[in-house]
Amino acid sequence: MANINYRCPCCRKISPDTHDLARHYLGQTDKKHKDWLKTKGLSYAQLITWQVTEFGNKGYEALAKVLEKEATKVEI
Amino acid sequence: MSEYSIIGKPTRNVDGPAKVSGEAIYTFDMVLPNMLYGKLLRSPYPHAKIISIDTSEAEKLQGVKAVITGKDTPGGKYGLWRRFPELCDQTALAMDKVRFIGDPVAAVAAVTAEIAERALDLINVEYEILPAVFEPLEAIKDDAPLLHDDISNNINITRHVEWGDVDEAFKNSDYVREDRFIYGSQATASTEVHNSLASYDKGTGRLTVWSSTQSPYYLQLGLADALKMREGDIRVIKPHVGGGFGGKNSTMPDSVNAALLSMKTGMPVKIVYNREEEFTCTEHRTAMNLAVKMGFKKDGTIMAKEFKLITDGGAYTALGPTALYLTGTYATFPYNIPSYRYDGVRTYNNKMWSTSVRSFGATEAQYATEIQLDRAAHDLGISPIEIRRKNAMTPGYEAPGQYKVGSCGLLECIDKVEKRIKEKWTDLSKDEGVGFTTFAYMCGGIFNWIDTPYAFSGAMIKVNIDGTVDLFTQASDIGQGTNTVNVMICAEELGIGIEDIRLHPADTATTPVDLGAWASRETMMNGNAVKDAARNVKEKLIEIARMKLGENIVYDLEAKNKRIYLAIRPERGFSYYDIVKDAIKLNDGEPIIGVGHYTPHRKGMVSPAWAFGSMAVRVKVDREIGHVEVKDVIVAHDCGQPINPLGVRGQVEGSVHLGLGWGLCEEQPTDNGMVLNPSFADYKIIRTRDMPQIELHEVLTHEPEGPFGAKESAEGAVGPTAPAIANAIFHITGAEFSSNTLKPEKVWRAIREAEEKAKKPAKR
Amino acid sequence: MKKQLKFIVNGNPYDIWIEPRLLLVQVLRDELRLTGTHRGCDSGTCCVCTVNIDGKAVKSCSVLALQANGKEVLTIEGMANGPKLHPVQEAFVDNWAFQCGFCTSGQIMASNALLKENPNPTREEVQHAMDGHLCRCTGYNMINEAIRDAAGRLQAQKSEEKAK
């Protein structure tokens, strides 16, 4: 059975789930990754701030939600 | 196993006679013929664009030989995280803008230091002041001024680590608590300031640099990157060094600019920082902001931990990301944490950059962990010692995907300190309390962010006809005693005496690469390399001895006490000295050369081994004025097999001293990016009258990865010191602290708050 | 205008002309090239630069060289007796009383002066006398022990001399 995977909208990274992809995404510091976020109405600063000041994975969860909709799904 | 003849015996420092007689030469003491003196012009603004620099007046001053600005440099970018080009963010001099008060913009070489200093006043820099940002969480905001054009949100690096089901584990916990902490920075304050002497050889185009550095190799790489030269054309020599404490790992402007000025003038150039530059423009401990959450079972068993960290990066990268990384790792030490989540970010801002300071990561993480643990123990009605014993790491512990623990004597250390508290501190007054903590520390890092293709450490040995040995290693003795350790290891392995060995340390032209003195790596890494090189020599000698004995291959030979003999019949053998002569003669007169190296393998991502320990402090608190006196300290310490007990004790004593400073009096307040206390008069370091005695117990373990079973001893005892004090105060007054530097005012306030709280009906 | 400075350093007479503004530490290090005396600050706050003048411990960065005119200066280079280390030096080595060694010359020179004044100091007396001496490496305890060990060695040496 083919598995659904998600491709990062800004690079070639493929992740098995959107949470993992969000982790990858917020670890990138280049302009491309940051700018795409803006076009989706998200702020890189806000996501990181959530992630490092509040307990839990709030930053990742917010981004994962968006990636669920926006990331290209690939079957592997 | 046979008894060691040298390892484990208190041994005098091989540099001792030189250091007590003023003969040890530091870079600070060096003068070359025809040498010029260099000085740096530094930015008075935290953030500004350089519009123009006029050096013409300075150049005219008699005695000035060269003035350089960013334009005169090759503009090479450099840094310690070389694997990542975007993190190589430093240049010799500011290229277009300055990023902190003290960022160097020009350098002058003159025939005297005074003339160079006067020339600085004659340089005219026109700045356009830019908005500056100083707070890590301000710097991250979308509208904050950017320090580096290509780095948005000033985010230097982020990190996330997670194992186990954290949220589920919190749900299943009986008791969960959250605490927040803020730490200030700490100066390294080595007694020898940063200084370098560079000499450019016009004939060959090669450069020699003597520098007060912790890592000749890192400096060689930094210079090569900055100057766009080949590594091999740069020779870095580390003379005796007057202390490092983590602040001398980076390539600093003194060495790069001394090199540039020497290349320009064709004369040797020396740059020496003054004490104010040392306090304001050299690397300091990372200030942090952190939030910690721990979940427990009723019986005190830790279920889960969350750790959120923001570090105050300053203007450049250096080892700052390593501090971020290690703090998140140490937050899990030395306890069994079944599920863990860590998020960290390091941001740039317009201050001098922060980096490693002795026990970096561990000191910061342990302060939070150990304080939180005592608060939890208090609420759960468990003793501080019991809660630690319950959760202590044991040999073979593994953190999934992160690190592995080999030997671990933590439980023995806890027992030992507990026993000594009961025996020794039977007469506590009502103003005295006991704080109990545990600790762990790494034995060098496995990570290779510097991106070296070499083994992490190497060593070379040449054996001379009379049996004397020349040992070549790049390990950096900066006072910790590595030179002595290496000579001892070499002597033990070869079965010879310390007096037989001449050490040639820390010269990149003559010694194989070693990554330098940081993360307590030298005994583990260079020690292993030296042992390997000595084994290499020994094998050659044993081969000759075996031939002469005509013995069957199944019989082992041993080298010990200057003899090489049959292990089962020690009387059958030869003098080491005779075998050396035979070996050289039989091999066409070729000298005996041994080489060795070490790189950790299959040991996880962090460190090949971990040292452990436990500490108790006896503290007296003056409730009226908030004064805290540390009266006594007990430490039990598992550093594997101590190589040199004298050196180990020295390291523990020094570590506690630094920990006391961070805990009680050292701080670096800033105002708009300006350090407010840049002198020994204003920056308080623990002096001898405030230093308690330390009772040290070595708990012997054998670390399979370490040379002769040895582990680290140089940094571990920094971390547990400050939280032990805070815990002692908490136990007798109820005062809770969320920061370090427990000055009387802070303590007084916390005691008052605790008293207020006690008056109100309890809610918990 | 240069001024004449006549003094004795480590038993050797010197007669030199110097800028009057020069500090003693500058003359020792830069003119006489006695670099065993180090310098840790610019403000007289670390005692790293301590030497003995007429037997007393003095911060050589806090006096003008000319203030030593006609006096006897002893620096770390003058402590040993030929190839034989002074008992204080021996005690420092045996007790691991230094690490980087940068503060050590000052510590030893201050110890030398202290032990002349108080041949048998207690731990507290040593702490009191040495309090200005900054050491970033050792945590002081092993220095303290070395000084008291040296006291014993000096006394033994004295009684030996008497016996002769």
Ligand code: FES
């Ligand atoms: S050099 Fe610091 S007191 Fe003299």
Ligand code: FES
């Ligand atoms: S031994 Fe390094 S400062 Fe004292």
Ligand SMILES: [Zn+2]
């Ligand atoms: Zn991506």
